Amino acid sequence: MTDTDISTAPVVRLTGGTAALGGRPVLRGVDLKVGPGEVVALLGANGSGKSTLVRTLVGLVPLTGGSIDLFGTPYAKFKDWSRIGYVPQRTTAAAGVPASVREVVASGRLTRRRMFGLSREDRAAVDEALTAVGMLDRAGDGIANLSGGQQQRVLIARALARRPDLLIMDEPMAGVDLANQEILAETLRRQQEEGRSVLLVLHELGPLEPLIDRAVVLRDGCVCHDGAPPPATGQHALPGHDHVHPHADDHHHRVTPGLLS
Template sequence: MTQPTSSDQPVLRVTGATVTLDGRRVLTGVDLDVAPGEFVTLLGANGSGKSTLVRAAVGLVPLDSGSVELFGTPLARFRDRRRIGYVPQRSRAVAGVPATVHEVVMSGRLPRRPYLGFGGRADREAVEAAVDRVGLGDRLRSSLADLSGGQQQRVLIARALVTGADLLVMDEPTAGVDHRHQESLAELLGDLSRDGVSVLLVAHELGPMRVLIDRAVVLHDGVVRYDGPVSGVTGEEHEHVHHHATRETRIDVPGAEGVW
């Protein structure tokens, strides 16, 4: 049985995280906490370290130094993966995937099953409920390749939801998604947040998510430049976040999404 998280214990704690990829220092001494039920957004230009930070937080990128704890347990000893729903960037997660919506979302049930194989009735019902919740109940048997970008993003969210996660980590879920679908996603995340799910959201722009956010963390060149209420991200700071987006380069680790 899953032990409840103490009200004063972060669901995620990153301390002094330093990461080097391909000979380039991407993060330097980053601290980040997410409290139970808290909605935190990471802001910053491409190359600022946002994606690397969340991938390090879920164990997809190794730290040079520092530490990560999930629900009070050091990352190296954390085994209860069903408590985390990770939504990677759509462009990396779905490219060339020859699978149906049902198959992709069913893969999210693996952490809840003691053995590999076909899902049982409970798994099928959970998949159908998650797909309905993201508004794709009529596309359950559709090929992922036949869906729009926004629909593919919602499939990845359903895969994360089907675990029954306590912490949802999302890497730019609104990238390439039109405003209507952004509003739909904001409504869904608002419901989850009210249910006590913690959210860590990587974003370039907040849009309809702004009203949900408890705290904003701004990264620049791999260090934290701001950590506080979203209202404290001023127009000047927002411009600073996006000004260098065209010249900075995101660092990727090929194949890392296969872990999740």
């Protein structure tokens, strides 16, 4: 593959992906593609496999079948994890962390070939990320003292501090009030304008709807829709929704050091 081929290749290509949690099949032959600069929403009822799917992409859940290419490179050969910013669900991260806002965001830079000390470029990237989410004035505050919506903005800043080409976000609007939702939507709009690819796990489109290029809807671990975003919001309007709400995906998995340290 030439450099030109790599630059125009899908940022994410999952082919025939299967995965299981606790021996229970969760993904059943999923195909997913995210193009350069594309914003893709991953929708579906609780338990449909949305969070498991994005965790396979960042190494938290191993595939039991199928293949992943990232930026045109087979997963096993992909090394440049700084190109990917991952924002987990808030309940798996910021709560209880005895650190300042700046320290949490700076941790997104420490995986760049060293674990201690920040360069001038690192510090500039941290300030840039904090400014992007409107939290620069709270940089010295303890993250445990912030509201849920503010904590979510800090987690997004941590991912943005990597200056990634691909931003993966798992339920960024969950439990976030309207004011913080609007700030997050504006932050995502700027990422879109800068040409970043974005993959979002969402319960419903909400204020992010104008930013979405394509929606992929999962049902029982399979893709039941891949195309224009559904016109109506809410789970009952999703293609393939069967009005059954099984328990949500298990969220207790080991964190990949390269992405979250």
